[in-house]
Amino acid sequence: MSDCEKTNYIGKSVQRVDVYEKATGKAKYFEDYQVQYRDLLHVKVLRSPHAHAKIVSIDASAAEALPGVATVVKGSDPDIAWADIPYASSYYGNPAKDEVIWAGQAVVAVAAESIEIAEQALELVKVVYEELPYVVDQREAFKADAVSVTSPELGIAAGYGGVQPEGPNVMGSYKLTHGDVEKAFAEADVIVEEEYQAGKKSTSQIECNGSIVEYHEGGGVTIITxxxxxxxxxxxxxxxxxxxxxSNKVRVIQPVTGGSFGNRLFPLVEPLAVLMALRTKRTVSYVLTRKEMYTSSPSNWPVYTKLKLGAKKDGTIIAEKLELVEDAGAQIRGYFDGRLSSSGLMCVYNIPNVQCDSYAVRTNTMPCAPYRGLGCAESEWAMENLIDVLAEKLDMDPLEIRLKNILKKGETNPYGEKVTSIGLGRCLEAVADAINIDEPCQQDGGPWKYGKGIAAAGKQNTPLGRAEADCLVHSDGSIELLVSCDEQGMGVQTTLRQMAATEFQIDIEKVKVTRADTAITPYDNFGASSRTTYTTGNAVIIACQDAIDQLKEAAGRKVGLAKKQVTIKNGKAYFVGSNIESIDIADLYEPFSFFTQQTWGLLKGTPVRGRGVFCPAPAVEWFGPGHEDGRTPRMWNWYQYSAFGAEVAVNEETGQIKILKLMSTADTGNPINPKLVEGQIDGGVIMALGFSIMDHHMFQDGKMMNPNMSDYRLPTTLETPLQKNFMRAILPDPLPDGPFNAKGMAESIMIPVGPAIAAAIYQAIGVRPTEMPMTAERVLKLIKDKEASDAK
Incomplete structure (x- = not known):
């Protein structure tokens, strides 16, 4: 094996850099930092029991007088001007000022010497509410005469993109027109339409949200979060x-973090903890309980979809019309405008005539935020189900109709974007082959009925600002990457090491990645929409190339050559056109002296610092004059694709579903670390199984009734098939501008699982689910309704 092959780590399943510390318990999560503070205050919050109510009065005098209480915060306190920021009292977990708009919203917060004292103080707070009408169903909230989620005094603001509200609870809307839809439907040989609903769910990561805020003399704070x-x-x-x-008085440190899936995307605990620290001039710890994670932190956004498709006899889909309603939860202002969920219906199939009317509405439920898949699992649930209905009506194979209509590289999607990378065809063929889609299932004559199904998926990558990276080359030749990207369990520290080691062609053990710390690591936005591999990865490559360029310059000067005659690899500088073959990188660094300061030489005490900045091209406007059709040549960065196939068993007597065999495929671009990709596939599939057949919020009288891990059911090993029947495949299609042609992939895995299971259920029992999750109770009702209908 050549030296180059030994140091090319792209496509290699390198062991995770953090595996040892996590396996041995040495990893330090944010709560582990509490032990280093002896004078720590603890925060607890009193929350609204009502879905919508006016706060008539708050009497916290008894709580304030309780020994051990350091401070009490109410939304009406004069020193918290941020309470007037329209969206601060929803996303950011701050106490409401005059009105609560969901059951679980913060009303009063206490900081005390112990958790027990803080909880005791909350029991002493007296709040008088005047209950107001509420609405928790997005379809009811969407109506023109719907109950308003907030009183008129709170107002309503338009969603992102300047789209104006269109009703009492509509935050924004997105409308797209492509081609002549009505003409296309008139020319269609077959038309199918249906309504679908995807429910409200929590991310349920094991580590609850929390932060420690350390106060510094002079008014500064360090936030460990x-x-x-x-x-x-x-x-x-x-x-x-x-x-x-x-800026110089705020430092933020991110320790080892246990999962997010979109839930941590907004500051839920930090603002209140900072206020407490500034008030008391003490160090404060604020950690949400499991119940608060369910009732007071963001959920996904439920999606209602009304979809209509028209096709020719040969299966070519020529028309699509959809109305889509996103549930944004209880918030006044946000980025919701209806585009996010609709994007999943624009990136998979090449449909020449499309009309999309997509809306975002508020409800009196906990605020909604991105959930793994960014609304696409909720909306593509409708498309993939209706594709199967269309295939049956045309007497076509479900695989055939999908392969006939999916977008191909170089084609233009309904947005007006040119497709640059798509490996979906191979993904579909692989899942169909793995579950033997053409072979009928064996039926044993008992209550268990068997079926198979497949589905396709696509998911956009959102332009979310720039990423920066610093690459330090130390005097021993080792590399240190300074990056602020979120490491939330996906293994990004390992993949970035692989990129740097490959750029320098050195042993990966010589590369270290420093965790996010605003005092040390440069700017990055946040880890969402599968952006880290693409955006931060590109920044790391640019930083490495900058550092290499500086090393070439230093080495060339040392031997009297131009830097173009220098190659950096294996910890050495190699020369062309010199009688010196190579010099160790370490030998380029000189010990300190007054003389070396007067030359271009490198100093041992000062590492070479390469700088990398990468910012994806922004979206091109899709609204305003000249954009009445909602189309644009650049709505998103790129798209990731996947497909899923399943064989299931359905019990006709109980509605229970068993997953007997599954196959998940992913178009990853060029995979940096295949083993990490497989981990993302497996984790995504299991999460999607819960999303599809189990976990969901249950409401009664405006309150969530299952805010704990006993009643909020999540998948376990009992819901997954045997290991030999749990299959996956990586089927890359390189992304031209991705780092080493890679792209993110973890979100698309979620999307096709639900509709593939729905197709298998239909094959097994002859009824099609239209609501997700497909719980045993719902499936059993479908069976009973069918029996009643057949008996007529």
Whole structure:
């Protein structure tokens, strides 16, 4: 094996850099930092029991007088001007000022010497509410005469993109027109339409959200948090909400973090903890309970979809019309405009005539935020189900109709974007082959009925700002990457090491990645929409190339050559056109002296610092004059694709579903680390199984009734098939501008699982689910309804 082959780590399943510390318990999560503080205050929060109510009065005098209570915060306190920021009292977990708009919203917060004292103080707080009408169903909230989620005093603001509201609870809308839809439907040989609903769910990561805020003399704070985006989210929001703080007085550190899936994307605990620290001039710890994670932190956004498709006899889909309603939860202002969920219906199939009317509405439920898949699992659930209905009506194979209509490289999607990377065809063929889709299932004559199904998926990558990276080359030739990207369990520290080691062609053990810390690591926005591999990875490559260029310059000067005659690899500088073959990188660094300061030589005490900045091209406007059709040549960065196939068993007597065999495929671009990709596939599939057949919020009287891990059911090994029947495959299609032609892939895995299972259920029992999750109770009702209908 050549030296080059030994140091090319792209496509190699390198062991995770953090595996040892996690396996041995040495990894330090944010709560582990509490032991280093002896004088620690603990925060607890009193939350609204009502879905919508006016706060008539709050009497916290008894709580304030309780020994051990350091401070009590109410939304009406005069020193918290941020309470007037329209969206601060929803996403950011701050106490409501005059009105609560979901059951679980913060009303009063207490900081005390212990958790027990804080909880005791909350029991002493007396709040008088005046209950108001509420709405928790997005379809009801969408109606023109719907109950308003908030009182008129709170107002309503348009969603992102300047789209104006269109009703009492509509935050924004996105409308797209492509081709002549009505003409196409008139020319269609077959038309199918249906309504679908995807429900409200929690991410349920094991580590609850929390932060420790250390106060410094002079008014500064250090925030240790498991939240996302030390620069782009946490620090920027704190500086906005507390204008008395300057950038140099806010430091944010992200320790080892246990999962996010979108839930940590907004600062839920940091602003309140910072306020407590500034008030008391003490170190404060604020950790959400499991119940608060369910009732007071963001869920996904449920999606209602009304979809209509028209096709020719040969299966070519020529028309699509959809109305889509996103549930944004209880918030006044946000980025919701209806585009996010609709994007999943624009990136998979080449349909020449499309009309899309997509809306985002508020409800009196916990605020909604990105959930793995960014709304595409909820909306593509409708498309993939209706594709199967269409195939049956045309007497076509479900695989055939999909392969006939999926977008191909070089084609233009309904948005107006040119497709640059798509490996979906191979993904579909692989899942169909793995589950033997053409072979009928064996039926044993008992209550268990068997079926198979497949589905396709695509998911956009959102332009979310720039990433920066610093590459330090130390005097021993080792590399240190300074990056602020979120490491939330996906293994990004390992893949970035692989990229750097490959650029320098050195042993990966010589590369270290420093965790996010705003005092040390440069700017990055946050880890969302599968952007880290693409955006931060490109920044790392640019930083490495900059450092290599500086090393070439130094080595060339040392031997009297131009830097173009120098190659850096294996920890050495190699020369062309010199009687010196190579020099160790370490020998380029000189010990300190007054003379070396007067030359271009490198100093042992000062590493070479390469700088990398990568910012994806922004989206091109899709609204305003000249964009009435909602189309644009650049709505998103790129798309990731996947397919899924399943064989299931359905019990006709109980509605229970068993997954007997499954196959998941992913178009990853060029995979940096195949083993990590397989881990993302497996984790995504298991999460999607819960999403599809189990976990969901249950509401009664406006309150969530299952806010714990006993009643909120999540998948276990009992819901997955035997290991030999749990299959996966990586089928890459290189992304031209991705780092080493790679792209993110973890979100698309979620999307096709639900509709593939729905197709298998239909084959097994002859009824099609239209609501997700497909719980045993819902499936049993479908069976009973069918029996009643057949008996007529």
């Amino acid at each position: 498991n939240g996302c985006g030390v620069h782009g989210v946490v620090k920027n929001h704190i500086l906005t909400m507390y204008p008395q703080l300057s």
